[in-house]
Amino acid sequence: MDRSTPDSHARTVAPLAETPRRAAILKRLRARPTVAGSACALVLLMAAILAAPLFAPQNPYDLANLNLLDGRLPPGSESMDGWVYLLGTDDQGRDMLSAILYGLRISLAVGLTAVALATAIGSVAGLVAAYAGGWIDTVLMRIVDFILGFPTILVALVLLAVMGRGVDKVILALVLVQWANYARIMRSRALQERRKEYIEAAANLGYPAWRIIAFHLLPNCMGPVLVFATIQIATAIALEATLSFLGVGVPVTEPSLGLLIATGFQYLLSGDYWISMFPGIALLLLILAINVVGDRLREALDPRRA
Amino acid sequence: MLLFTLRRLLQSLFVLLAVSVVVFFAVYAVGDPIELLVSPEATMEARQATIARLGLDQPVWRQYLAFLWRALQGDLGNSFVHGVPAIGLILQRLPATFELVLVAITLSCVVGIPLGLVAGLYRDRVLGRGIMAGSVLGFSLPNFWQGMMLILLFAVWLGWLPASGRGQTVDVLGVPLSILTADGWSHIVMPAINLALANIALVLRLTATGVAEAQTQEYVKFARAKGVRPGRIVRRHILRNILVPVVTVVGMEFGSLIAYSTITETVFAWPGMGKLLIDSVYQLDRPVVVAYVMLATFIFVVVNFVVDVLYAALDPRVQLVSPAH
């Protein structure tokens, strides 16, 4: 859309629903096979993850299924019951393939939920701070300073001590510490955009503040935040892995990919590479898929690529 | 400008206070440090004496007020575990962390920005796509795994670099620095790369996005129509505008790395502050944790201040203090 004439200003200012913008986006998505392809791959991956209980040869979270004497067997070994451990076993006798399938689900849940929540909270905070200015901006930004200075490990540890262990506590810890990053990025971008004419025009037209923020400011500021968010999914998952590495993450009997990698890395030097390597590859593929789709989606949603 | 600085200062003091309160109570909530320190072989008497000496027999709010009173006089308390002033312990390790982070951030910018420029300018070609895809590797794997792989490759299999620790230091104005010796560089290279990898990816992608977006802006199209040389367009127009988000993130990362390069320091046994923090948290060494987080917050406050000032310098549309609507 060309913005050099007053007519087109009015058009850019109108909210999403009233223009064929959504249709335009979908059309663009359909026109690019790689986007569709990546989206399909991601959907398939997620379906596989959710359906893991059906695929997996073993439920690795049920202690009665495990056999210590089957521990640390290399890929392709036979179990005491006759079936084959395709990717080997870990130190407790857990089938690596099953553990990875179950672990993918937890890692994905943690990553997506934490990032979604943090993005939502952080974006709102950043937009409001930038648009409102004044003391609201100051207070919010000082809170952001506070959060950024706070060690994630301490938050996780306190939650662990006070609320016990669990995947939800890990997500909570990640969100509590991460939202401030999004706020800061969103605010810096929004500060730039706020000064532009189309925002002023909208304000002059009498649109209420929340509408301006939601439909005009937000779409144009999404860029850097989305870039950051897609990277942060991986970071969130890696952060969860680190927390598990430090012993304050998910419970040991329900390992995420991160915990599998963390536990497995102790065995790297002694040659039992499969305990750490396969979960690592699974994690890499997961992140890759998310990022590729994220990249494409972001390009498609960029309002300036008309 | 002066008003801005003063107001910031005041606000930051409030933040520091809030941080001290939250961390103090957070560490208290995790557990009783006495259980980790005192051996069961100690008599009841000796145990009580230690509890009283550390002030742990008082109700927690009274402990906090006592801490605050001493803090205002400049004493942030003695470590429960080491018996020496907490702030001294932290500052002793600051130079090591600082130089590690400095090298890592420099690496991120020196590698990330040029690569990001290329990726952004050639985004529809194989080169651009390839760089973007490659950047995913930078942040896909957990830090500790990357570190371990680096050690395996360069220290054990190839034997080119030492596996851990800090190299020889040279005293500059009383501060021991290792980047002034060759031995120091051989020790700092791997941990710095380990720290920098995720950042290179971040800076790279931010730059690439920024360049891609800037290219669609009118001022670039206009300049191109005018016949300005591409190199000049990139340098004078695009670069300045995309630097705002990059500066934000690099600023954030700098502060964040100074405070929390714990995992890299753990894996490479780098004697920095991050390792001290982790250990202190685990030992429930409250004075050190509180002093540490306050110092980290202070660093963030300073960094944010500098970043905000840089914004205003780089982007004339941004004002230091946005007026209320």
Add this chain to the structure above:
Amino acid sequence: MSATRLRLAALAALLALAGGAHAEPLKIALASEPTAVDPHYHQATPNNALAAHIFETLVAQDAKMNLTPALAESWHAVDDSTWEFKLREGVKFSNGEPFTPQDVIFTFCRVVNNEEAIAGSYASVVKKFAGVEAVDGQTLRIKTRAPYPLLPNDLTRMGILWSGITEHGAITFDLENKCGVTGAWPKVNDFNTGKLAIGTGPYKLKSYVKGTGIELERNETYWGDKPEWTTVTFVPVPNAGPRLTGLLAGDFDLIESPAARDVQRIKNTPGFGYVVTPSVRVVYFQFDVGRDDSPLVKAPNGKNPLQDVRVRRAISMAIDRKAIVDRIMDGMATPANQFLPDGMFGTLRNPPELKYDPEAAKKLLAEAGYADGFELTVSATNDRYINDGQIAQAVAQYLSRIGIKARVDAMTRSVYFPKRAKREFSFAMGGWASETGEASSFLQYWVTSYAPELGMGTSNYGRYSNPELDEVFRQAVTTVDDAQREKLLQQALTLALQDLPSIPLHYESSLWAFRKGLTYEGRADQYTLATSVKRAP
């Protein structure tokens, strides 16, 4: 090797050839860093090991924890409450001053006046003294308030200081009047800087930089065997992986505690060796037997099944200790049948084996009325003892095979120990190293009835109480005659093993790995000492 290191190595070789001083540096990587140089600050293994290089004690322990003479040539009990120590002659401190009985008395006084110390057992040892006198320039007589058979054992950890580190008049054991000391008592930091770190030991402190390393240099005037190394550098490398890679890369000459599973790699890499030594650290689980309603047990009949000794025996029989030692500890442990390794003072000669018998365990459970099992949470640390989290998971596995629905809650020690002290667990893991090298240690803190004012049962979180055992134990610790005491301790141990308030799993073994050309004499107390490192013949 990097270019820089090659050059440095060449230079060193050149200097050595030039017939210069025989520089024999030794670089050791530690698993945990000593928190202070002060020998009386904190009773922790890394601190004790470091202090042993600089300061010496009256009585020492050899690699098997037998008592050996150090600054005291000999000692004997004059009567039930008097000990006499004959001090060694001709010993000098590292600053040239002679070692006298006054230094020992000064040390005793300092220990009681050490405000900054984290409560250990130092002060409680001295508080048991009624009086100390230097009978002549060489003999020290200690009178105790009650019979104190373990005094020589307890003195093995008290490093002797030079009385000249502070101002004083005539030194006598007069605690009311600060023993004649007029100056300020030494502080932790004074030792860290090296100013007051003056001892009789084989090495002197050169520098102590937290996080970076500790440097020691040879004490040329040491009275004993000439120390082999001119300088010793300790570097803390808390993570086992980098510690091992540091050894393999040539950064260190010796490392402590490589991970057991990496031993294979050490074996397969030419140019390196290792030594395995059984230690006195026993890993066990403690039952909550004191409460009818235990927080982490849920039985269908509403009672606490752990209070039934048959249930406890069943749980003990359900666990395959050998498999855990084999698969999880990689063979670097010894299955335990009592609470201190066989052969130590006071242990049973031929304890009955704690067999693995899941069928019998199931029968016992059914007999006790729990044929359908019950729910139980296995609580453990995941960062304190070797492979603790994995051991807990394995134990849970075994319990689920006999019908107990077991959950695992493995947490970091900073959360675990406080919770355990508040009695929030029902089946809790623990680890204990009997520093005295004899059997009373474990019984005193973990098995006898909870009586903190007497210093007994302070870690008896399960509140097990057996008056018969308490009585036998009380007799044992007040019997100075060795043979008698041994029998009483064995009796107490038998009672404990019958009732199983705690079930021992295994004794950890300590590992040291080093480069070729060196040997290391492994120690049962897990200390890493430069004096145990010798050049290979």
